[in-house]
Amino acid sequence: MAYLSDEKISFGIVIVGGGPAGMAAAVAAYDAGERDILILERDNALGGILRQCIHNGFGLHRFGEELTGPEYAYKYERMVEERGIAYMLDTMVIGIDKERNLTAVNRDRGIFTIKCGAIILAMGCRERPRGALNIAGTRPAGIYTAGTAQKYVNMKGYMPGREVVILGSGDIGLIMARRMTLEGASVKAVCELMPYSGGLARNIEQCLNDFDIPLYLSTTVVEIHGKERVEAVTVAEVDERRRPKLETARTIPCDTLLLSCGLIPENELTKDAGIPLDAITNGAVVNGDRETDVEGIFACGNVLHVHDLVDYVSEEAVIAGTSAVRYIRGESGRDADIALKTDGRVRYTVPQRITSLKDTVVYFRVADVYKDAYLVVKRGEEVLYKRKKQKLAPGEMETVKLTEEMLKGDGGELRLSIEMA
Amino acid sequence: MKERILTCIICPRGCTLRVTLDEAGVPTSVEGNACPRGKTYAETECTAPMRTVTSTVRCTDGSVIPVKTDRAIPKRLVFDCMKEINLLRVSPECAVGDILIEHILGTDASLVVTGKKP
Ligand SMILES: Cc1cc2nc3c(=O)[nH]c(=O)nc-3n(C[C@H](O)[C@H](O)[C@H](O)COP(=O)(O)OP(=O)(O)OC[C@H]3O[C@@H](n4cnc5c(N)ncnc54)[C@H](O)[C@@H]3O)c2cc1C
Ligand code: SF4
Numbered sequence: 183m184a185y186l187s188d189e190k191i192s193f194g195i196v197i198v199g200g201g202p203a204g205m206a207a208a209v210a211a212y213d214a215g216e217r218d219i220l221i222l223e224r225d226n227a228l229g230g231i232l233r234q235c236i237h238n239g240f241g242l243h244r245f246g247e248e249l250t251g252p253e254y255a256y257k258y259e260r261m262v263e264e265r266g267i268a269y270m271l272d273t274m275v276i277g278i279d280k281e282r283n284l285t286a287v288n289r290d291r292g293i294f295t296i297k298c299g300a301i302i303l304a305m306g307c308r309e310r311p312r313g314a315l316n317i318a319g320t321r322p323a324g325i326y327t328a329g330t331a332q333k334y335v336n337m338k339g340y341m342p343g344r345e346v347v348i349l350g351s352g353d354i355g356l357i358m359a360r361r362m363t364l365e366g367a368s369v370k371a372v373c374e375l376m377p378y379s380g381g382l383a384r385n386i387e388q389c390l391n392d393f394d395i396p397l398y399l400s401t402t403v404v405e406i407h408g409k410e411r412v413e414a415v416t417v418a419e420v421d422e423r424r425r426p427k428l429e430t431a432r433t434i435p436c437d438t439l440l441l442s443c444g445l446i447p448e449n450e451l452t453k454d455a456g457i458p459l460d461a462i463t464n465g466a467v468v469n470g471d472r473e474t475d476v477e478g479i480f481a482c483g484n485v486l487h488v489h490d491l492v493d494y495v496s497e498e499a500v501i502a503g504t505s506a507v508r509y510i511r512g513e514s515g516r517d518a519d520i521a522l523k524t525d526g527r528v529r530y531t532v533p534q535r536i537t538s539l540k541d542t543v544v545y546f547r548v549a550d551v552y553k554d555a556y557l558v559v560k561r562g563e564e565v566l567y568k569r570k571k572q573k574l575a576p577g578e579m580e581t582v583k584l585t586e587e588m589l590k591g592d593g594g595e596l597r598l599s600i601e602m603a
Numbered sequence: 604m605k606e607r608i609l610t611c612i613i614c615p616r617g618c619t620l621r622v623t624l625d626e627a628g629v630p631t632s633v634e635g636n637a638c639p640r641g642k643t644y645a646e647t648e649c650t651a652p653m654r655t656v657t658s659t660v661r662c663t664d665g666s667v668i669p670v671k672t673d674r675a676i677p678k679r680l681v682f683d684c685m686k687e688i689n690l691l692r693v694s695p696e697c698a699v700g701d702i703l704i705e706h707i708l709g710t711d712a713s714l715v716v717t718g719k720k721p
Contacts, residue, residue: 227721238657250717252699339659384610392654
């Protein structure tokens with residue numbers, strides 16, 4: 183790693199977070215010609231959440247081979263090292279402002295401020311805590327988010343329990359069902375409130391079906407039992423409006439309840455800086471360059487919106503990294519301001535607006551499961567793009583490419599929608 | 604003739620595969636795969652299913668490091684493989700890519716280190 187003088191208080195590009203997004207953004211900025219780059223990471227190593235995702239399935243898009251989370255992170259760590267990009271570990275960023283002054287704290291320097299040419303936010307996301315879930319009953323030990331359990335098992339080598347019920351069928355919950363089974367635990371059930379799973383079909387197959395772990399859809403945990411430690415949970419089916427049907431309630435003995443109820447981008451810094459957030463993604467509103475509404479501040483990865491595949495995180499980070507370089511060189515070139523709107527079926531898009539007339543890949547998620555539907559891009563009544571999709575599901579992020587041709591038009595807003603056949 | 608519906612686990616797309624099997628249970632046709640790897644998957648899955656194992660190994664200092672089998676092993680050996688893994692004690696200095704066990708359980712897979720000690 184490059185030598186960092188204590189006196190250096192300004193950098194061209196400063197990246198907050200050394201996970202896959204932060205590392206890929208740094209590497210892309212370097213490869214675009216910028217040398218004055220600094221990554222700030224609060225943990226004791228680069229790699230982010232991938233360090234605890236020891237299962238495989240990463241990197242097929244990006245590297246054409248199947249890697250585990252730590253291997254994927256290691257590849258990027260090597261790229262950072264090979265380029266001599268500077269980073270500081272055990273360093274927590276505690277504030278940024280609109281003039282791109284950044285405040286951080288670590289043991290060696292105490293609290294210090296850095297003047298940044300551009301800032302890239304790459305703080306990732308965290309799991310929805312259980313307080314938000316309103317389950318009746320006691321609050322004994324033995325309740326963890328799936329990610330916390332993942333950290334215990336995979337990084338500390340400690341099993342949080344032996345008889346497990348999982349609430350929520352997000353990928354982390356599914357992966358943990360398999361992981362704990364392999365380590366000798368008995369996973370009694372995975373309960374999902376919605377009528378469909380939040381995780382990838384492949385994970386249902388290889389993490390649940392392989393081990394005959396039942397998945398109960400439209401089912402939730404209505405009560406937790408136990409004084410000191412979880413002793414059982416009561417589960418019940420829910421109606422169309424997601425209210426428990428108490429006549430279906432039954433009790434499952436267990437000593438551990440894992441919650442896998444979704445992720446939220448970690449945006450305290452962003453909010454404090456007064457950067458506008460999107461109410462649906464919980465991440466910043468950005469343009470095609472992944473630049474927020476505050477000039478020179480970019481965002482990428484899970485801090486912007488929750489990705490299901492780290493490969494897409496890296497892809498987005500490349501956009502943010504190269505755009506930041508163009509920004510500090512004064513080459514951003516804004517020649518448009520086109521809003522991207524959605525119907526109710528498309529829940530959100532990233533970016534939310536387009537400020538430059540060039541091919542732009544738009545990521546989006548749908549609100550429900552749609553079969554044999556059309557993905558349509560319109561300006562007013564004019565159809566610019568229409569494509570049939572066999573299946574669209576909320577658990578899977580989709581993309582559509584808006585070409586320069588489509589963007590040009592009369593500059594009016596574009597609408598992305600799902601139309602049924 | 605029998606039919607089996609599978610979910611391909613080779614990539615995140617997770618195609619639904621419709622496999623036709625003959626009397627002996629050998630696949631005769633596969634539909635629904637978006638790429639050729641899906642066909643291969645369906646064929647092995649119906650005859651001799653294979654899985655890659657990922658886990659952690661205990662180090663002599665009590666910490667754990669992540670490991671994987673560098674290729675898939677027969678699915679029926681997965682729990683035996685876990686037993687082998689849990690018997691190991693390795694140095695915390697292991698590097699990414701180090702081979703810990705060659706030909707694990709007589710397969711052509713090796714157990715390799717995938718990450719550094721946390
Ligand atoms: C528990 C869990 C399991 C997951 N499992 C998978 C999976 O199996 N497969 C998959 O593809 N995706 C998985 N994901 C999604 C995964 O997070 C992304 O694929 C990818 O890791 C996101 O990269 P990132 O760099 O955006 O975020 P992260 O990997 O979360 O990295 C963010 C980094 O920023 C640092 N940071 C945050 N705030 C600050 C601050 N104020 N100052 C300094 N540093 C800061 C953090 O310490 C962290 O290192 C999982 C997510 C979670 C939470
Ligand atoms: S068939 Fe091909 S595209 Fe479909 S899930 Fe399998 S590997 Fe992926």
